[in-house]
Amino acid sequence: MSTLADITSSFRTKPSEKARAAADREVILADPGFGKHFTDHMISIDWTTERGWHDAEVRAYGPLMLDPAASVLHYAQEIFEGLKAYRHADGSIWTFRPQANAERMQRSARRLALPELPTELFVESIRQLVNADAAWVPSAPETSLYLRPFTIANESFLGVRSAQRAAYYVIASPAGPYFAKGVAPVSIWLSTEYARAAKGGTGAAKCGGNYAASLLPQKEAYDNGCAQVLFLDPLEGKYLEELGGMNVFLVKKDGTLVTPELSGSILEGVTRASIIQLSRDRGITVEERKVTAQEWRDGMASGDVVEAFACGTAAVVTPIAALKGPGFVAGDENAPAGKLTMSLRQELTDIQYGRRADPHGWMTRLV
Ligand SMILES: *Cc1c(COP(=O)(O)O)cnc(C)c1O
Numbered sequence: 001m002s003t004l005a006d007i008t009s010s011f012r013t014k015p016s017e018k019a020r021a022a023a024d025r026e027v028i029l030a031d032p033g034f035g036k037h038f039t040d041h042m043i044s045i046d047w048t049t050e051r052g053w054h055d056a057e058v059r060a061y062g063p064l065m066l067d068p069a070a071s072v073l074h075y076a077q078e079i080f081e082g083l084k085a086y087r088h089a090d091g092s093i094w095t096f097r098p099q100a101n102a103e104r105m106q107r108s109a110r111r112l113a114l115p116e117l118p119t120e121l122f123v124e125s126i127r128q129l130v131n132a133d134a135a136w137v138p139s140a141p142e143t144s145l146y147l148r149p150f151t152i153a154n155e156s157f158l159g160v161r162s163a164q165r166a167a168y169y170v171i172a173s174p175a176g177p178y179f180a181k182g183v184a185p186v187s188i189w190l191s192t193e194y195a196r197a198a199k200g201g202t203g204a205a206k207c208g209g210n211y212a213a214s215l216l217p218q219k220e221a222y223d224n225g226c227a228q229v230l231f232l233d234p235l236e237g238k239y240l241e242e243l244g245g246m247n248v249f250l251v252k253k254d255g256t257l258v259t260p261e262l263s264g265s266i267l268e269g270v271t272r273a274s275i276i277q278l279s280r281d282r283g284i285t286v287e288e289r290k291v292t293a294q295e296w297r298d299g300m301a302s303g304d305v306v307e308a309f310a311c312g313t314a315a316v317v318t319p320i321a322a323l324k325g326p327g328f329v330a331g332d333e334n335a336p337a338g339k340l341t342m343s344l345r346q347e348l349t350d351i352q353y354g355r356r357a358d359p360h361g362w363m364t365r366l367v
Contacts, residue, residue, distance in 0.1 A: 007045075007053050008124045013132065016040040016060035022135070029138045032174035034314065035146065039133035043125045043149075043170035047115045053168075056125070058132050061171065067156035077153035077163055078208045079108040082313045083270075084144040084175070085130045085366055087137045088354035093130055093367040095147070096313075096352050098123045100270045105149065108205035113162030114151050122149065123364065129170050130366045137367075142177035142349065146314070178315040183345070185337050186318055188230045188243065188310070189221035190293055190325035195234035196244065196265075203234075203241070203265030210267075214244040226324055228310065232293060234265060240291045241265060243310050246318065247272040250296060251307035251340050261288040271311040271348070277360065278347055284340075296323060297330040307338025309345075317345035 019040040020028075028037045038061050045056045071077050081101045085093050102122035109116045117125075126147055130137065137145040149170045153163035194217040196210055197203025203210060214229065221229040230248065233239040240260045242248055247269040250258045257279050262268055276286050299305030300323070308320040308331075319337035323330045350356035351363065 004118050004120060007056055008120050011043075011056045011058055011124070011128045013058040013128075014060065015132075018060060025135060029136070029140075029143075029174055032138060032143070032176045034175050034178070035173050037174055039129075039136040039145070039172045039174070041129060041132040042172075043129050043168075045117070045121070045125065045168045047166045047168065049164045053115070053117065053121065056121070056128075058128050064169075066154060069156035069158055070152070070154045071157060071163060072152040072154060074158060075153075075160060076207070076209045076212070077112055077114060078150060079105060079112050079114055080148060080150035080206055080208065081105050082206075083126070083147050083149075084313060084352075085126075085137050085147060085172075086144050086352050086354070087139045090354075091139075092354075092365060093134060093137050094352075094354065094363045094365050095126060095130075096364075097270050097274070097362045098126055098364055100273070101149075104206060104268065104270070105151070108207055109151065111202055111205040112207055114153060115163070115166050117151065117168055125149065125168070125170050127366050129172055133172055134367045136172065136174055138174050138176075140177075142353075144175050146173045146175040147171075148173065175314070178318075183319065183337055183342065185321035185335060186227035186310075187225060187322040187324055187333050188228050188320050189217075189224050189226035190323055191217040191220065191229050191231055192237065192326055193217070194231070195237075196231045196241070198234045199265065201234075201265060204262070204267060206267060211244070218244050224324060227318075230293075230323070233263060238292050238294075239263075240293060240296065242267060246310040246312035246315065248310050248320075249275065249308065250291065250299065250305050251309075251338060252299070253304050253306050255284060255340070257284055257286045257340075258291055259286070259288055260291055269312055271313055271316065274348060274362065275311055275317070275344055278344060281359070293323075293325075297328070300330045307341050309338065309341040316349055317341060
């Protein structure tokens with residue numbers, strides 16, 4: 001097996017022969033949307049039990065060749081990550097807390113019986129891709145290049161066991177401002193029938209299977225005029241867990257922030273951890289504890305809960321105006337975004353875009 005230093009320094013680059021012309025790229029970057037367009041290159045690194053991680057490549061973005069018996073297609077042995085590259089005013093390109101994503105991907109890998117990619121190799125893979133496709137990092141305000149690392153079990157074997165062959169990839173997609181018309185508060189649908197995770201299940205791992213389980217309740221949310229679904233704990237169906245792909249915070253009248261504690265079935269967001277840190281830096285009390293949906297509803301009715309927001313890499317911080325569920329609406333769907341919500345959003349994006357000092361050393365320069 002090659003050493004970590006060998007593989008980290010051995011990326012082969014095979015430039016794409018189908019790279020888009022600058023003019024075509026600029027048309028896409030002028031209005032990229034989210035997750036619709038992909039850059040010219042991708043990363044792939046193979047893994048086997050015998051050889052470990054090997055054959056790290058920067059190659060043309062394009063379809064994968066998979067055996068129809070590949071385990072990922074049958075047993076959903078897949079994990080992923082999501083982070084962004086940000087262009088700063090001087091043209092340099094940075095990413096936010098990539099080590100935290102690498103470590104989370106290692107935890108997800110352990111839970112899904114997939115190989116763990118070392119942190120150095122994860123960060124190097126991001127650096128290699130962003131270097132190859134630097135021209136795809138947009139520069140308009142609040143735009144970024146969304147990076148999607150993922151690992152699949154690609155062994156052709158229908159027996160059920162942990163992977164003996166896997167592959168790690170990174171693809172990249174330019175992202176416009178999440179709120180094209182300015183940050184707009186959303187309504188959230190409380191799912192009382194479905195859970196996204198189980199006790200002892202994969203809720204704390206970032207894996208495709210969790211998302212597959214969230215799509216039907218997410219559709220129910222849309223059908224009820226809500227942007228996102230909120231899940232309750234799988235045991236008692238009482239405590240807030242998180243949205244389909246974002247963590248959740250409440251702001252109390254006395255200025256305290258409250259967020260569900262990590263229960264084992266909640267995904268530990270890097271944005272969540274960063275919001276907690278920035279709030280504590282300001283002297284705000286942050287409670288990580290069990291919160292019932294009833295506490296939120298009662299709090300909105302009594303005025304004890306004055307703001308709520310969701311957070312994650314894609315949308316950063318999204319204000320929540322109302323909580324809806326079967327037969328009830330709590331809050332005002334037309335309420336404006338909360339003050340603390342918006343100032344935390346501003347502080348975090350200022351750090352990410354290099355408009356403000358980075359007191360915790362969260363930013364890593366890529367280009
Ligand atoms: C990725 C994800 C989040 C947010 O995590 P960030 O690291 O902040 O982007 C929250 N919940 C789920 C289920 C997720 O998959």
